[in-house]
Amino acid sequence: MKRISSFLLFLAALAPLLAASCGKTPDDPVPGPEPTPEPVPVEEWETVSYTASDADFPNPERGFYVASEVFEANGKGIAEASLRAARLQGRTLFLLEFHLKDFVETDISEEYLQTIRARFQSLRDGGAKCILRFCYSNGMDEKDKPWDATLEQVLRHIAQVKPLIQEYYDVILVVQAGFIGSWGEWYYTDNFKDNDSRKVLMEALLDAVPEDRQIELRTPSYKMRLFGYALADSLTREEAHQPTVKARIGGHNDCYLSSANDVGTYNNSNERKYWGAESLYTIMGGESCELTAYCHCEGSEKYNGALKDLAMYHFTYLNNGYHQGVLKRWREEGCMEEIKRRLGYRYVLEEGQFTKAPKAGKPFEIKLTLRNDGFAPAQNPRDAELVLTDASGKVVATWPLESDPRYWMPGEKTAISRTVTLPDGLSGSLTLYLNLPDPCETLHGNPMFSIRLANEEVWDENTGYNLLYHFNL
DSSP states (O other): OOOOOHHHHHHHHHHHHHSOOOSOOTTSOOOOOOOOOOOOOGGGEEEEEOOBOOOOOOOTTOEEEEEEEEOSOOOOOOOHHHHHHHHHTTOOEEEEEEEOGGGSSSOOOHHHHHHHHHHHHHHHHHTOEEEEEEESOSOSSGGGOOOSOOHHHHHHHHHHHHHHHHHHGGGEEEEEOOSSSGGGSSSSOSSOOSHHHHHHHHHHHHHHSOTTSOEEESSHHHHHHHHTOOGGGOOOTTTTTSSSHHHHEEEEETTTTSSTTTTTTOSSHHHHHHHHHHTTTSOEEEOOOSOOGGGSSSOOSSOOOHHHHHHHTTEEEEESSSOHHHHHHHHHHTOHHHHHHHSSOOEEEEEEEEESSOOTTSEEEEEEEEEEOSSSOOOSOOOOEEEEEOTTOOEEEEEEOSOOGGGOOTTOEEEEEEEEEOOTTOOSEEEEEEEOOOSSTTTTTOGGGSOOOSBTTOEETTTTEEEEEEEEO
């Protein structure tokens, strides 16, 4: 950013036992459209229309992030008050940027490793996640050298942090490749001036980071050059969200809307098209670095403007503190609130249809229609399930849905249908909910990590459920 061992062996052995289990297995099929049920006469459906909300509220794995830079070992996590304040402002993301300037020629100290652990744990306790980056230099001048460590030393550092990443990847949204150059942005560098060394580093990171998480590169050309991809190789729906190198590499633009080519982010129009296509299935985020004509809310014949561009590149996150001039412009021109709402996914229920006069022990049909008003879909694994509770709030049944929120695309409507059998012996007042919890065991039951739908009067903050339907048996 442009802002101003033996213990290790033990950790490496222990990490797989502690690592959270998240998401679908690599062999799971790519989800397709929900099967179309047999037509049901209109008079046999109870139809509910839902009211969309314009509120800005916290949701996991999306939105403006808060920067948290760590220069020295202190054993402290992010303060509870800071986590609460961020959430009140609709933010659940932190950039954890670990500066390894004291370890350019040595292994990372255990004290610093424990500081990394404390930061991760505070996120888990406080209902937040992070964008993760490691770097060595906080500037690009001669006085800021060394800008990075040797490849050999970097590989040792990746091996040191791997157990921590494996243990806490449940609270990691995405890992930025980092390590190379000033701020870990891969430009000003002492030791990584060839593609071979950069690819070796990326292969080490891909091994260190669990398959359920992506790694972001600073420009599209890095992914294209290092792994031999061209525009024609852009990810398809069938290739997306698989445990492959191709599907696990996204991008971060840290000079967003700052010039015609975003200060060297793009070399040509094909690279722009490549990121536009890839970012539908990979995580895109970043920050701006200069106030220019390109960052107006609305576009012109010469540039897209922020709203159109954010949608074109499917942005999931942005920096809430930089560039201040750009953020001020968005506030003054009136698009900031829309950007806040639309970063990442924003799922809105439109209509629900339910079997009229349901009976215990009999089939019960549910048809839902929702849309995504966000710039992107959810990008990490996410469960989707129906939850039925009785009058006391006790869960009496749960049914998983085959529909995958990662394929609920921006600007599109999604139809979800499911026929279930109501449990025998049920009676009284019942409530049906849509639950979109985090699939990691460590977070699954925590409502702060569940997705809230952008509708009036559906969210239950105590359970993380979204209300669909009340009925009686």
